[in-house]
Amino acid sequence: MRHFEMGSKFILIIGRIFFVLTLIFPGLYALSQSNQPDSLSRLNNNGEKYEQFYDSLEYKAKQKTLTRIVYDFLISPPRPYVDREALSLEYYSEMEGKIISEITVKPLDVFGPTFTDTTHRAKSFVEKAANALHSKSNLNTIERMLLFEVGDFLDPDLLYENERIIRALPYIQDVRFVLEQDSVYKGLVKVHVITKDRFSIGVSGAVDGNNSAALEFYNQNIFGVGHEISFRFVGHLNRQPYTGLETFYKINNIRGKFIDISAGYMNTYRREGFSFLLDKPFITPSIKWGYGASAVRMYRTDRILEDAPIQTEDPMDLSFFNVWGGRSFQIKPHDYHNSQMVLSAGIYNRTYFHRPVPISQESQYFSNNTFYLAGITFTQRRYMQDQLVYSYGITEDIPEGFKNEIVYGFDVNEFGNRHYAHLYLSNGNLLVNRQGYLYLSGGVGGYFKNNDYEQGLIQGSLNFISRQVNAGRKRFRLFGKANYMLGIRRFGIEELDLTRKEHIRGFSSRDAVGKQRLSLSLEYVLFLRQQFYKFNMAMYGFADVGIIGSNRTFIFTEKYYSGLGVGLRLHNENLVFKTFQLRLAFYPFPPSDMSFTGFIIEEQLKKDFYSFRPTPPQPLRFE
Structure with missing residues (x-):
């Protein structure tokens, strides 16, 4: 009965927070009342009923000034669904089977031209100067991505x-393939690749309390060849070295083989050492071999x-250091919408030259060891296109499919050898009638030593993205996320x-x-x-709840914490x-080391969609 009462308490708290959120952003009401489809929802046979509903609602709302203003701000009638994937495939299918006779690449200026009007030019002095300073993507660089x-x-x-692969490059805003029928031979077709860069030079900074700060300069497309470089200056008032540097250099897609190499050096108050990474991922289902290696040497x-x-x-x-490799087997070759099986193996080695004194019960955590892992993965992935999810008006590729893997490992450890195993399942798809996107995952794993089970975990997560809904001239989405972890x-x-x-956003206890x-x-x-000096804007409200405590009791009997707030995001898709x-x-009811309120101005990396791409065999993370 106590568990039932605590569960009811949790549901009541969620309900109250969500109710407050609807008061802050009344447009949430439109989400539950409107069924207007967009790129995540198709028109259905009830279209006439919805049109009658909106006609009636509009008539009643415009009888009074106040309700008319509210209606104009919150409500807009259904708009036709645009299936971008179907349109692209239909356009390409018109030339299917024809022989490609010519390929041209045309990079557009960062500011000015668009895909609908490539002749448009930048007008302001700042935009013209930025175009002059920017190095367009080298034609050979784009050709190697084809x-x-x-x-x-x-x-x-x-x-x-x-298209998706090129669009995923950090310095590319978008790409279009334009097909041109050969004027003489009908069996030939010309492919024109039009790309639009981002301005590749960026600056970033952060302040951590009153003692430390960092300032970073980076370029994600040096001289247009796709190389990346960054310099991050880090300082601390009380810890040596008082000023330090972190620098990284990355070469993407070496010789068109989709092999990336990066190296870094750092010497700050937090760490001193260097790193190296080589990576050839399974970037497409047709790639047979994936492999990689990394090395890290930290003196401090x-x-x-x-x-x-x-x-x-x-x-x-x-x-x-680690090294891994994998072989992919397609269930149906040349079919991008079918599943594949990947067999992979990896070796991970960790050696300490100085470490915290290991406690007998926790000696495995800071141990010298060599970890051998092998896995089998079944995966399927496809992508649908949409806009206004994590970005601001550009095309976004949302993955669908599944990734299910079994991993076994053997840990050769100075404090006793151990076996490891885990099972991980994930699935992400559009809901029925394209009402939204839902991602589910779960996993269980742990180590086995002398017939005992240790360092085990059970995890599960859910992520939901609603369809895009109109609110007057504005558009909004609802995002939901749940996560459970048991050690x-x-x-x-x-x-x-x-x-x-x-x-819980901003939670620092x-x-x-x-x-x-x-x-x-x-x-x-x-x-x-509206834009703020060419920066797109998005307002958001959030409600977060967290329960955390012992793994020996029912979760709803543990301590509850929550966060409720509003914010504003600004981003310019022309910039990196x-x-x-x-x-x-x-x-x-914050903990003793936190205040009731918090205000922050910060930089945020753009969120990534969950990917169903096969990855190296690695143990599940307890974090």
Whole structure:
């Protein structure tokens, strides 16, 4: 009965927060009342009923001044659905089977021209100066990204896939393939590749409290050849070195083989060392071999790896390297919508030269070891196109499909050898009638040593993206996210929190930790048509709830925390700059090391969609 009462309490809290959110952004009401489809929802046979509903609603609303203003702001009638994938494939299918006789590449200026009007020119002095300063993508660089060549038969699915690959480049805003029938020979076709760059030079900065700060300069398309470079200057008032540097260089798509290499050097108050990475991913289902290698040598660092959840006060001296490879087998070759099986294996080695003194019960965590892993993955992936999801008006490629994997490993460890195994399942698809996008995943895994189970975990997650809904001249979406993590016989040093991965946005408490966590986040995003100095704007409201505590009790009996707030995001898709974000949040009943309110101005990386691409075999992360 107590568990039922705590569960009811959780549902009541969620309901109250969502109700407050609807008061802040009344357009949420339109989400539940309107069925106007967009690129995530098709028109159906009830179109006439919806038209009658909107006609009646408009007539009643315009009887009074106040309701007319509210109606004009919140409501707009259904707009026709545009299936961008179908249009692209239909356009390419008109020339299907014809022989490609010529390929041309035309990069557009960053500012001025568009795909609908390539002759338009920048007018302001700033835009003209930026175009002059920017190096357009080198023609050879774009040609190396093409999956087809002169003499091939035109394949609509291949062109659609190739668009996505080029569009995923950090310095490319969008790409179009224009087909031209040969005027003499009807069996020949010319392919014109039109690209639109982003301005590749960017600046970034951050301030961490009153003691440290960082300033970064980067270029994601040096001289138009697709290479990336960054310089990050880091300073601290009390810790040496007081000023330091982190620099990275990356070469993309070496010799057109989709092989990326990057190297970095860093010497700051947090870490000193260098890194190297080679990666050839399964970028398309037709790629048979994927492989990679990485090496990290840190003479001084507070984390085992840069994104590791555990931070140490005593700096460590360590090396880490890994190498992996995989072979893909397509179930139906040349069919991009069918599944594939991937067999992969990897070796991971970690060696400490200086480390925290291992505690007997936790010696495995800071141990010298060599980890052998092998996996089998079944995956299917396809992409649909949409706009105004994580970006601001440009084409976005949303993955659909599944990824299911089984991984086995053997850990050769100085404190005792162990076996490892996990099962991970994930699936993401459009809902019925394209009412939204839903992603589900779950996994269970852990280590086995002397017939005992340790460092185990159970995880599950849900992500929902609603269809795009009109609100007057504006458009909005609702995002929902739920995540559950349970640690089983984890080490004492391994603690979950609510700060990483933004389980509660802006939450910074170090007291709210545990071995079990449940979080739920709701976000309402209103995309504004107005611009601020060429920057697109989006207002958002959010409600986050987190429950965290012991893994020995029912989750709903543990401690509850929440965050409620509003914010504004600004982003210019012509630039490689990160998204600027202003956020005001309230934290009811906060822990002792946090305040009730929080305001922040920060930069935010654009969110990525979950990918069903095969990856190297790795253990599940407890974070």
